[in-house]
Each structure stands twice: as C-alpha cells, then as structure tokens.
Amino acid sequence: MSDAPKIVTAGMLVIGNEILSGRTRDTNTNFIAARLTELGIRLREARAVPDDEAVIVAAVREMSGRFDYVFTSGGIGPTHDDITADCIAKAFNVGIDVHPEARGRLERHYPAGHLNEARLRMARIPDGASLVDNPVSIAPGFRIGNVFVMAGVPNIMQAMFDSIRHELVGGAKLHSRTLTSFALEGQIASGLSAIQNRHAELEIGSYPFMRQGRAGASVVLRGTDLTRLAEATEQVRALMEQLGGEPREVNV
Amino acid sequence: MSDAPKIVTAGMLVIGNEILSGRTRDTNTNFIAARLTELGIRLREARAVPDDEAVIVAAVREMSGRFDYVFTSGGIGPTHDDITADCIAKAFNVGIDVHPEARGRLERHYPAGHLNEARLRMARIPDGASLVDNPVSIAPGFRIGNVFVMAGVPNIMQAMFDSIRHELVGGAKLHSRTLTSFALEGQIASGLSAIQNRHAELEIGSYPFMRQGRAGASVVLRGTDLTRLAEATEQVRALMEQLGGEPREVNV
Numbered sequence: 178m179s180d181a182p183k184i185v186t187a188g189m190l191v192i193g194n195e196i197l198s199g200r201t202r203d204t205n206t207n208f209i210a211a212r213l214t215e216l217g218i219r220l221r222e223a224r225a226v227p228d229d230e231a232v233i234v235a236a237v238r239e240m241s242g243r244f245d246y247v248f249t250s251g252g253i254g255p256t257h258d259d260i261t262a263d264c265i266a267k268a269f270n271v272g273i274d275v276h277p278e279a280r281g282r283l284e285r286h287y288p289a290g291h292l293n294e295a296r297l298r299m300a301r302i303p304d305g306a307s308l309v310d311n312p313v314s315i316a317p318g319f320r321i322g323n324v325f326v327m328a329g330v331p332n333i334m335q336a337m338f339d340s341i342r343h344e345l346v347g348g349a350k351l352h353s354r355t356l357t358s359f360a361l362e363g364q365i366a367s368g369l370s371a372i373q374n375r376h377a378e379l380e381i382g383s384y385p386f387m388r389q390g391r392a393g394a395s396v397v398l399r400g401t402d403l404t405r406l407a408e409a410t411e412q413v414r415a416l417m418e419q420l421g422g423e424p425r426e427v428n429v
Numbered sequence: 430m431s432d433a434p435k436i437v438t439a440g441m442l443v444i445g446n447e448i449l450s451g452r453t454r455d456t457n458t459n460f461i462a463a464r465l466t467e468l469g470i471r472l473r474e475a476r477a478v479p480d481d482e483a484v485i486v487a488a489v490r491e492m493s494g495r496f497d498y499v500f501t502s503g504g505i506g507p508t509h510d511d512i513t514a515d516c517i518a519k520a521f522n523v524g525i526d527v528h529p530e531a532r533g534r535l536e537r538h539y540p541a542g543h544l545n546e547a548r549l550r551m552a553r554i555p556d557g558a559s560l561v562d563n564p565v566s567i568a569p570g571f572r573i574g575n576v577f578v579m580a581g582v583p584n585i586m587q588a589m590f591d592s593i594r595h596e597l598v599g600g601a602k603l604h605s606r607t608l609t610s611f612a613l614e615g616q617i618a619s620g621l622s623a624i625q626n627r628h629a630e631l632e633i634g635s636y637p638f639m640r641q642g643r644a645g646a647s648v649v650l651r652g653t654d655l656t657r658l659a660e661a662t663e664q665v666r667a668l669m670e671q672l673g674g675e676p677r678e679v680n681v
Binding site for chain 2: 206254255291298
C-alpha cells in the first residue's frame with residue numbers, strides 16, 4: 178500500500194475597497210496562484226473584501242481554520258484606511274503594539290525626524306507574530322499562525338512572498354499537461370468525460386478558445402502521478418486526432 | 430429629516446480551477462466591479478472557487494443571502510467539468526432539466542445533427558430560472574432569485590452582463606473624486622485621517638504610487654453626497670498643496 182499524497186491547501190485574501198470598486202485590477206492572486214502551484218500548494222479560494230473590520234476578521238478566522246496557509250495582501254500602509262494589522266490581531270485574539278525590530282528598521286530607513294506617528298503605525302505588529310521582510314520599501318509584513326500578511330502594491334507583495342517562500346512546506350506537486358486542438362468542446366465532451374471517469378484521481382479541465390477566427394479547446398490535465406497523467410494525456414490526444422483537431426501539446 | 434440613501438450590494442463568484450491554479454487571470458471581476466459602480470451597486474465581495482460542488486453550493490447560498498445580487502462566471506459549458514448549473518439548482522433546492530426555449534436556441538444555432546448530448550447539457554436550466562441571452566455563442570446563462578449565472582469566457586460574460594443590466598436596480602450612486610500628488614502617504618496620513626473623521630459618511634482611500642522614479646499617493650474620495658464630497662476634496666487638495674505635493678485631479 179502506498180501513502181496517499183499529502184495535499185497542502187491555501188487561501189488568498191485580497192483586502193481593499195479599490196479592488197471592489199473596479200479602480201484597481203488585482204494581480205496579486207494570479208501571482209500567488211502560480212507560485213503556490215510550483216510549490217505543491219493548492220490555492221482553494223481567493224477572496225476580495227473591503228476595508229471593513231468585521232468582514233476582514235471573519236474572513237481571516239474562517240480561512241485560517243479551513244486552509245493550511247492563508248496569504249493576505251493590502252491594508253498595511255500608514256494611512257487611516259490601513260486596518261489589516263489590527264484586524265489580524267483581533268482575528269487571533271491577541272494584542273497589537275509597536276514591534277521593536279520593525280521600529281528599528283523604519284528608524285534606519287527614514288531620515289532623522291521623518292518617522293512620524295503615521296509611519297510608525299507600520300511598525301504595529303500583532304503580539305507573537307514574526308516579521309516578513311520588505312526589501313522594496315522596508316515597512317515589514319508579518320506572519321502569525323498560518324497567516325502571512327503582505328502589502329498590496331504588487332512589486333512589494335512579490336518581494337515579500339519571495340522572502341517567505343522557504344517557510345512554506347508544499348505537498349504532492351500537481352503536475353500539469355495541456356493539449357490544444359481545433360476540436361470543439363461540444364465534440365470532445367463525451368470522450369473527455371469517459372477519460373475523466375477512467376482517471377478519477379486526475380483533474381481534467383476544458384477551456385474553449387477563439388484564435389484568428391478559429392475555435393477550439395484547450396484540455397488541461399493535472400495530477401500527482403506522472404504515469405497516470407501521461408496515460409490520460411495520450412487518450413486525450415487520440416480523441417482530438419480522431420476528430421481531426423490537430424492536437425498540439427503546449428507549455429503554459 | 431431626509432431618507433438615508435438606499436445601499437444596494439452585490440457579490441461576485443468566479444468558478445473554475447483554472448483561476449486558482451494561476452493558468453487563467455480573472456478579468457471578469459474587474460469588469461463587473463466597474464459596471465456595478467456605474468449602476469450604483471456596491472460590490473462587497475469577489476470570491477474565486479474551484480469546480481467543487483460542495484464549495485460552490487455553500488458559496489451561492491451564503492452570498493445569495495448576504496447580498497442583493499450575486500453574479501457568477503464560469504462552468505456553464507458542455508464538458509464534464511461544467512457543473513455550475515447543477516450546483517445552482519442544488520443551492521436553491523430546485524430541480525434541473527432541459528429548458529425548451531434554451532433547447533430551441535441551440536437547435537436553431539447548430540447544423541442538423543450537431544446538437545449532441547454534451548451540447549444539450551448547456552440547455553439544462555434550474556426550474557423557475559429565466560434565461561440570460563448570449564449574443565456571442567447562443568448557449569444562455571440564467572437568473573434564479575437574485576443570482577445571475579454567466580459564462581467564464583470574458584467576451585461572452587460581458588455580452589451577457591450587458592443583456593441583463595436593465596434588470597438591475599441600483600441604489601444611491603457612489604460618486605468619486607481622485608487627487609494625486611507627490612506628497613507621500615506618510616506625510617499626508619495624519620491630515621487625511623482628520624479629514625476622514627470630519628466626513629465619516631465618505632470613504633477616503635490612499636494608494637501609494639511610483640512614477641518615473643518619483644513616489645506619491647493618490648487619494649480617492651467616494652460618497653453619495655456631492656456637496657460633502659466636494660468639501661472634503663478641497664481639504665485634501667489644500668493638504669497636498671501645503672506639503673508641496675503639486676496636487677492634480679484625475680479622472681480614473
């Protein structure tokens with residue numbers, strides 16, 4: 178008997194009115210999703226919420242209980258609408274105060290006299306949390322329990338994520354194969370369904386496309402067992418060929 | 430005494446493994462967010478979930494109860510991984526079957542003999558739902574209760590949304606003004622906080638930027654009362670000017 182592959186899960190919480198008003202396009206979720214996939218961690222939910230304490234606290238508690246890891250982006254700057262750190266402290270029922278090391282980093286960063294009260298808010302860290310480095314603009318994020326709290330500005334969030342990725346323990350890596358062809362979804366659907374039924378341990382997804390006026394579908398197969406994945410991929414390829422779809426394997 | 434402005438809320442549910450694996454970037458949320466803002470509807474949450482029945486059913490029930498409107502995208506095609514219609518039926522505790530009008534549309538669309546069993550799945554509509562037109566690829570979405578179910582492919586989703594927007598009843602429109610300047614967040618924070626405190630009915634957000642090597646912040650003020658909004662905007666402008674930030678008003 179073989180051990181079942183260990184599944185490690187994550188949730189992403191995007192915090193900020195600007196995402197929900199349509200002013201700002203969230204690109205952090207896609208970055209995190211792709212990085213987690215590489216690390217063998219399955220992103221199971223991404224949720225965008227407004228700068229609203231009750232909503233953030235409830236979401237953090239729920240996601241922290243449901244997933245192995247939670248990542249948040251947004252709301253850790255110096256202005257009054259940056260309420261994430263306080264919400265996280267509340268979600269974990271801990272206090273929050275200026276963290277000596279975080280304060281030290283800000284003191285070394287700003288010219289004398291420029292570390293005002295607003296900027297010092299960025300050193301307020303929930304009790305018991307550890308700091309997440311910010312190589313771009315210094316003010317740190319933090320980790321408490323299984324929750325990683327990061328900035329919303331994409332290049333800062335990405336740098337923070339890269340500084341914590343060694344702390345993440347992935348599970349069974351989900352390998353992926355993608356075949357694309359001009360066989361339409363409605364043509365491959367029944368054959369594809371039969372292949373899925375024979376390979377219940379794989380996730381097989383179908384995504385229609387239109388390219389230069391020609392319609393087709395990409396089929397993405399994902400799973401932890403490379404042999405079974407290869408087997409199902411060849412069956413999908415044969416199905417597409419049989420329908421004259423000119424299948425091609427692509428790396429996405 | 431004046432009546433309080435009516436607040437109309439919405440939630441967005443993005444359905445599909447491809448979003449959470451990082452393969453596909455969700456652009457539907459940003460489209461819906463911007464359109465709803467124009468209509469005076471506040472998007473309060475956007476959630477991406479996998480093709481997992483239990484998760485989708487729970488999310489639809491929860492969001493349908495919490496918001497005035499719910500919009501879903503994804504999972505209504507002909508393949509085995511398209512499970513949204515069945516999940517919605519389950520969430521509303523109703524049956525699901527081939528809808529005569531939806532079937533008729535597909536019959537008129539496909540050449541004789543091409544409406545196979547897989548394609549006919551796209552005519553399966555929960556009992557009591559009304560159809561949402563699909564001018565792009567015919568297979569309809571649907572509305573049941575306060576939930577609008579749309580395709581995941583962006584141009585189809587957008588066409589579907591435009592075909593139902595006349596059914597949406599907005600509330601008090603949230604007007605928005607944006608000032609941008611080279612005063613840094615840490616410089617404006619305390620003055621901005623005071624302005625927010627004097628205008629509790631407005632939402633004032635601050636967003637740092639870096640442009641051609643020069644840092645600054647955009648301040649977005651939003652509210653239903655144009656007079657109060659204008660008053661607070663002038664106070665923010667004065668604050669930025671006082672700090673030498675060269676404020677400019679921008680239309681975003």
